[in-house]
Structure formats: C-alpha cells, structure tokens
Amino acid sequence: MEFFFKYSMYLNWHSLDACSLCWTILQTFGAVVSCSLHVSELYYGTGESFLFSFQPEFQVFSWTGENTFFVKGNNESLIVGGGDGNFGLWLDGDLYQGRTQPCKTFNNPQLTDSEDFIIKAVECWCFE
Numbered sequence: 001m002e003f004f005f006k007y008s009m010y011l012n013w014h015s016l017d018a019c020s021l022c023w024t025i026l027q028t029f030g031a032v033v034s035c036s037l038h039v040s041e042l043y044y045g046t047g048e049s050f051l052f053s054f055q056p057e058f059q060v061f062s063w064t065g066e067n068t069f070f071v072k073g074n075n076e077s078l079i080v081g082g083g084d085g086n087f088g089l090w091l092d093g094d095l096y097q098g099r100t101q102p103c104k105t106f107n108n109p110q111l112t113d114s115e116d117f118i119i120k121a122v123e124c125w126c127f128e
Helices: 004-013
Strands: 018-024 028-031 040-045 050-053 059-062 071-073 077-083 087-094 097-100 116-118 120-127
Touching: 018 050, 028 087
Parallel strands: none
Antiparallel strands: 018 028, 018 120, 028 050, 040 071, 050 059, 071 077, 077 087, 087 097, 097 116
C-alpha cells in the first residue's frame, strides 16, 4: 500500500501544471508549487512557488530570489524550500512525519510551534 501511494503520488501529479499542498496538524500551513511534482535529485520549479500559513493569520511567504531551491522529491521525502541545511517544509516518504524550518528560498519562519511534527492530514489541490 505504501509503495502504491508513493508511486501514484508522483505518477498522477506529474501531468498537472501546479499543486497546492496543505499539511494539517493543529495548525494549517502548506505550499503552492508552480509546476508538476516529479522525482528528482535536483531542485526544480519557479519563483511563482510559495509557502503559506493560517496561524496566527493568513500569511504568504514568496520567493526571495536568494536561491532556486523550490521543490524536490523522491520516494524518501518531499522538500519545499531550502538553504543553509534548512528546509521550509520536509515530509517523509510515508507522509507521516514532517519538519518546518526557516529557509532562504521563502524567508519564512518555522510554520508550526514545533520544528518536527506528525502529519494528521494532507490535502492536495491541483490546478490545470
């Protein structure tokens, strides 16, 4: 089941133009990526990508122009944003654990009370 989900996540999202990913714990936050998700060892995407949070109020963290570490992923993890060893959002391949840190790509704060978190729900909205 886990393999099928990982495989189908990349198989089905690769043909869509953009995706919005929301991770819900007791707080809601996420990312909008400007291109289809696919397995890659290199970062890809454009400056139209951003992180967002609804806590304490809705905030958008746009591209700073500092680097181009928008998104990358493989069967082990999905990463959005980066710089200096930090990731704006990092999810493990099972979509069970995550981490959020300030990153240079989006100049975002840590998006949750705790750097490490357990994922309660994931929503994916795709735009064609």
